Each structure stands twice: as C-alpha cells, then as structure tokens.
Amino acid sequence: MKTVILLGIVLLASIFLIRMHRSNIKTPEYIGMNEHRFSPCPNSPNCVSSQSDTDSHNIPAISASGNEQKVMNRLQTAVSSMQGASIIKIDGNYLHAEFKSTVFRFIDDLECYYVPNKNIIHIKSASRLGYYDFGINRKRIETLRARFTSEQQSML
Numbered sequence: 400m401k402t403v404i405l406l407g408i409v410l411l412a413s414i415f416l417i418r419m420h421r422s423n424i425k426t427p428e429y430i431g432m433n434e435h436r437f438s439p440c441p442n443s444p445n446c447v448s449s450q451s452d453t454d455s456h457n458i459p460a461i462s463a464s465g466n467e468q469k470v471m472n473r474l475q476t477a478v479s480s481m482q483g484a485s486i487i488k489i490d491g492n493y494l495h496a497e498f499k500s501t502v503f504r505f506i507d508d509l510e511c512y513y514v515p516n517k518n519i520i521h522i523k524s525a526s527r528l529g530y531y532d533f534g535i536n537r538k539r540i541e542t543l544r545a546r547f548t549s550e551q552q553s554m555l
Contacts, residue, residue, distance in 0.1 A: 445532035446525035
C-alpha cells in the first residue's frame with residue numbers, strides 16, 4: 400500500500416513538473432515593446448523595471464551614451480558574459496535575453512531598450528513562473544549595470 404501511495408505521489412509530482420516546464424519554455428506574448436514601453440510588472444515581487452511607477456518594482460535605468468550600434472554591442476557583450484544568459488533577439492535599440500537557472504532550469508526574461516536622446520537604457524527583468532524571486536532579478540540588473548559600466552569604461 401505504501402508503494403502505491405509513493406508511486407502516486409511521484410506520478411503527480413512528475414506531471415506537475417512537466418506542465419511547469421512546458422509553460423516555462425514558451426516566450427510570453429507580453430515580451431517586446433509597445434509604444435516604447437515594456438509591459439508592466441505583475442503584482443508579484445519577481446519583476447523589476449526602470450519604467451515601473453511602483454517603488455517595489457522600480458530600478459534605475461542604466462546610463463549609456465554613444466551611437467546605437469556601439470552601445471548595443473557593449474550591452475550584448477555585458478549580457479553574454481552573465482551566467483545562464485542566452486540572447487534571443489536584438490532589434491535596433493532593443494535586446495531580449497533569457498536567463499536559465501542552474502538547478503530547476505526556470506527562465507527569466509531580460510529586456511533592454513536604449514534611448515539615445517536620453518542617454519539611458521531602460522531595463523526589465525522578470526521571472527516567468529512563481530511569485531517570489533529572492534531578489535534575483537534586481538541583482539541581475541545590478542550585475543548588468545556593473546558589467547556594462549566596466550565595458551563602457553574600457554572603451555574610453
């Protein structure tokens with residue numbers, strides 16, 4: 400009887416993990432720009448954005464200057480150097496990357512949008528699944544900021 404219960408639990412857990420993995424793979428429809436804006440962060444604390452009006456989700460944009468191609472090349476280099484990063488799309492002054500966690504292979508999305516006339520890169524980092532991210536998305540942006548700034552300093 401204990402074996403049957405254990406097998407049932409394993410089966411249910413497997414079904415749950417497979418469904419969660421499938422929903423984690425597909426790029427969400429809200430990724431991308433709409434009138435120069437990212438989609439808003441959800442109410443959950445697993446998202447940060449420089450375009451958010453909510454204090455808990457807001458994070459400062461990254462300072463940048465230079466022509467679009469050079470800034471985007473530096474940004475691509477900085478993002479590519481980060482653990483778990485895969486650049487999915489670069490379209491002019493927009494970049495989308497995915498970050499895959501080491502253990503559970505969860506995917507977070509990073510979006511960057513360079514605004515040359517304001518000398519900033521708007522940024523958003525959000526988890527696809529779950530509610531709480533233990534500050535990972537905010538830390539990711541700060542790591543990106545440090546690497547981009549370092550890359551920018553080495554170019555001067």
